Amino acid sequence: MTETIQIGNRTITASELIPLLANYQMLPQLRRELIIDEAIEQISRSANAVVECTPEEVTQAQQQFFAEKQLNNEVDIQAWMAYQGLTPDQLEAVTTRKLKIEKFKQAVWGNKLESYFFQCKAKLDKVIYSLLRTQDVGIAQELYFRIQDQENSFAEVAREYSQGPEAQTGGLVGPIELNALHPVMVQMLSSSQPGQILPPARVAEWFVIVRLEKFIPAKLDEPMKVRLLNELFETWLQEQHKQIMSASTDEPPS
Incomplete structure (x- = not known):
């Protein structure tokens, strides 16, 4: 059975999604998020770094997310989930994503900040x-x-x-x-x-x-640490993107 999405009078099949994402210039964002997910999964398997969240951190992240989206009660949350097409499991992934990315940044570059700053x-x-x-x-x-x-x-x-x-x-x-x-x-x-x-x-x-x-003189205070972490993260993302695009270009035609 072919999965479809119904939007207005149009039925969109799975095979149409990639061309549509390309048409609306959404592929780079999808590629970015997938690169991040794969990196978080890889580092989570490492014995030297953990990107897991405690129950308290999950609760705090969800409360912050709901506040940012102005979701003030369960009715608002359910309506937003329906609009986004999210299941409860997906909701937790969405609300904790920012937290996991921050943990990933710290795990990879936290101990390099001082040398990068100087x-x-x-x-x-x-x-x-x-x-x-x-x-x-x-x-x-x-x-x-x-x-x-x-x-x-x-x-x-x-x-x-x-x-x-x-x-x-x-x-x-x-x-x-x-x-x-x-x-x-x-x-x-x-x-x-x-x-x-x-x-x-x-x-x-x-x-x-x-x-x-x-x-x-510049100081390595908390705002500066956040800025430098973001710089290192974005530089890494750009390099990952270039490698993926280069690899796809070098692939022989099927």
Whole structure:
């Protein structure tokens, strides 16, 4: 017997599902979830890592899931299950999936976070700086000397002459991570001291005057740990996806 799904007046067979998923650009998401499931299953069989959930964790995960979906009572839950086409066993899998993925991340990369953090730290450090930019090198030189000679403050000159959005804040920018800046700006700010005004330099189409206001070192706190875990997880997922696509491309035609 061929399984089908009835949607409105259309009956969809199992053989039609893959083309439909491709048409609606849903195959990459399916592939992603299957890669994750297989990895969790593999690591759960390992003696060195466990991705199982305690009954208390399951209950907490379900309560959090229901709250996020605004399912306030059993009627809401049953209606949502019917809409999603879920059985009670599938409901538990869905509500604990996020928890299991987090446990998987910790099991695989938790002990690598510190070394990864120090590897990336130079890009994660933040700065607050003052910026003035113009496309006229002559004006940039004149404004630099006016600030140096204290004829005008940096903020005054930036408000009047800077040609970017920083003019609205008197030239003040940040806090911003160094990895979000142009490489030339990173070099300038990394090699200067707070309060030091750097002479005009060419950055892309601009001539810029920069003054470092504050350097804010990155810290391996809880939010940073979550961010780095997610980065490592997503990088791994991309690599897995590439390997699968490469393998499928290399397969000889049947």
